[in-house]
Amino acid sequence: MKDALQPLPASDELPPVPPVEARNPAFDALLSPPEFGRLRGRLVRIFARRGCSIPEDLADETISRVLGKLPEIAATYEGDPLRFIHAVARNVYREYSRRPRTVSLEDRDQFPKTSRDEVSSKEEAHDCLESCLSKLNEVDRRLIREYYRYDKLAKVDRRKTLAAELGMAMNTLRIKAFRIRHRLSGCVLDCVKKSGANLK
Amino acid sequence: MELEKTDGIERIEELRAFLLGTLAEGDVERIEYFLLSDDGLYELLLATEEELIDEYLKGGLSQSEASSFLGYLNNLPVGRTRIDFARDLRESFEASETFAASWKSRWEGAARGFAHLLRGQRPAWACALLLLSLGFAIYASMAYREPAPLVLTAGLTRSEGDIPTASLSASEPTFRVTLELGVHSHDGYRATLYDADSRAILSSERLPASVTERRILVAFLIPVAGLEPGDYSISLEGAAASGRYERLEKYVFRLIE
Numbered sequence: 001m002k003d004a005l006q007p008l009p010a011s012d013e014l015p016p017v018p019p020v021e022a023r024n025p026a027f028d029a030l031l032s033p034p035e036f037g038r039l040r041g042r043l044v045r046i047f048a049r050r051g052c053s054i055p056e057d058l059a060d061e062t063i064s065r066v067l068g069k070l071p072e073i074a075a076t077y078e079g080d081p082l083r084f085i086h087a088v089a090r091n092v093y094r095e096y097s098r099r100p101r102t103v104s105l106e107d108r109d110q111f112p113k114t115s116r117d118e119v120s121s122k123e124e125a126h127d128c129l130e131s132c133l134s135k136l137n138e139v140d141r142r143l144i145r146e147y148y149r150y151d152k153l154a155k156v157d158r159r160k161t162l163a164a165e166l167g168m169a170m171n172t173l174r175i176k177a178f179r180i181r182h183r184l185s186g187c188v189l190d191c192v193k194k195s196g197a198n199l200k
Numbered sequence: 201m202e203l204e205k206t207d208g209i210e211r212i213e214e215l216r217a218f219l220l221g222t223l224a225e226g227d228v229e230r231i232e233y234f235l236l237s238d239d240g241l242y243e244l245l246l247a248t249e250e251e252l253i254d255e256y257l258k259g260g261l262s263q264s265e266a267s268s269f270l271g272y273l274n275n276l277p278v279g280r281t282r283i284d285f286a287r288d289l290r291e292s293f294e295a296s297e298t299f300a301a302s303w304k305s306r307w308e309g310a311a312r313g314f315a316h317l318l319r320g321q322r323p324a325w326a327c328a329l330l331l332l333s334l335g336f337a338i339y340a341s342m343a344y345r346e347p348a349p350l351v352l353t354a355g356l357t358r359s360e361g362d363i364p365t366a367s368l369s370a371s372e373p374t375f376r377v378t379l380e381l382g383v384h385s386h387d388g389y390r391a392t393l394y395d396a397d398s399r400a401i402l403s404s405e406r407l408p409a410s411v412t413e414r415r416i417l418v419a420f421l422i423p424v425a426g427l428e429p430g431d432y433s434i435s436l437e438g439a440a441a442s443g444r445y446e447r448l449e450k451y452v453f454r455l456i457e
Contacts, residue, residue, distance in 0.1 A: 039236070042235050042236050042242060043236075044276070044277070045235065045245070045276070046232050046235065046236075047275075048272050048275035048276050049218065049219065049221070049228075049272050050228075051221075051271060051272075051275070052275060053275055055275050055276070056277060080237070082233065082236045082237045083233070085236065086229075086232060086233050086236055089232075090229070123421050125284070125288055126288060126291070126292070127419065127421065129288050129289065129292055130292065133292070145293060148254065148289065148290075148293060149293060171211070171212070171244055174212075174244065174247045174248075174251075175240075175243050175244060175247050177247070178243065178246060178247030178250055179243075181250055181289070182246070184289075185282070185285045188285060188288070189281070189285075194408055195406060195407070195408040
């Protein structure tokens with residue numbers, strides 16, 4: 001599925017967490033844990049949205065280049081370090097987009113078919129989901145059920161009503177529902193791993 | 201987290217367009233920068249991703265939107281897992297809604313009949329119908345909340361009357377048997393269902409044990425299709441480090457109509 005790309009220079013040599021050698025406190029803060037992990041996750045999404053099939057490698061490449069530039073710029077750089085990082089990311093993307101690659105149209109337009117035909121695996125995942133749902137407190141369980149209901153009613157109206165009932169702005173409700181769902185998803189993944197089920 | 205700062209329907213529309221790949225390049229760069237710098241907006245993007253996954257599963261995205269969005273998800277490290285999870289969540293919620301909707305329609309039907317009887321000045325019939333409906337609803341709701349999990353204990357069956365019994369239900373595609381264990385001795389277990397003639401019918405491997413303060417339980421989900429009323433047994437084995445299974449316990453139960 002991944003592109004037949006020429007290898008990125010030195011991306012394999014990147015350490016998982018880069019040493020902090022920057023002498024600029026703003027860069028220091030961004031390139032140290034836990035901010036570093038957050039920054040990397042956002043860069044991955046930015047590259048993925050730009051259609052890059054190796055977004056993690058490109059995010060690492062971006063951070064590697066920023067770290068490489070720091071000795072030159074850290075002492076004198078003024079302004080938002082994220083502007084600098086974003087500019088480096090755009091350069092990494094431009095170089096990536098100029099590389100020759102082959103993408104199968106079939107692969108590009110289709111999400112890989114899941115091979116979850118095995119009844120037992122699906123049942124295990126289902127059991128895990130039910131178990132994790134039951135571990136949520138009553139308020140969260142009700143909120144996520146109401147928010148992600150799949151009936152034919154006007155979804156927007158229903159969510160507005162729910163937000164009003166809970167005294168929240170719509171996007172606050174949206175993020176709250178997402179956090180519960182994210183927690184639930186993590187619980188299901190853990191449970192499936194423990195029970196040896198294979199979701200893939 | 202500055203959630204309120206990012207509130208507004210236009211933000212959501214912009215994030216949707218970003219995720220669907222329909223935003224102009226200049227706007228893409230602006231959104232990218234905000235995603236790097238604004239925690240609230242980034243989390244809103246993650247929430248919008250989930251909602252788009254749901255829309256995709258419902259067939260709510262156009263072909264070009266779906267293609268673009270799937271391309272994006274496909275590039276993310278855990279994109280496929282998230283689609284699988286969303287599908288499971290949808291099935292779970294749909295199942296509970298179908299149940300609720302069927303009871304809602306039954307209640308509405310009963311209410312209509314009750315009103316009809318009242319209009320026809322037959323209060324005695326109306327009261328009888330009301331009492332009957334209430335009784336049935338209480339019985340049905342109790343039955344739903346307690347889907348009679350069959351808990352089996354090894355080696356305690358002394359006579360015919362002691363055999364644990366479960367009912368086959370046409371509305372339930374599976375029923376759950378919970379096997380009680382004396383000792384949690386293995387990381388995984390295998391349960392095999394046998395009919396009265398000791399023919400193996402089905403088997404589930406890698407079953408985990410739930411360890412509570414008082415009990416050690418292994419859940420075994422059995423599809424109802426093809427099962428006849430009669431006596432059955434379940435053999436439980438533990439997975440040894442060598443990969444082989446060691447016989448642990450045998451459980452018996454009876455299925456009735």
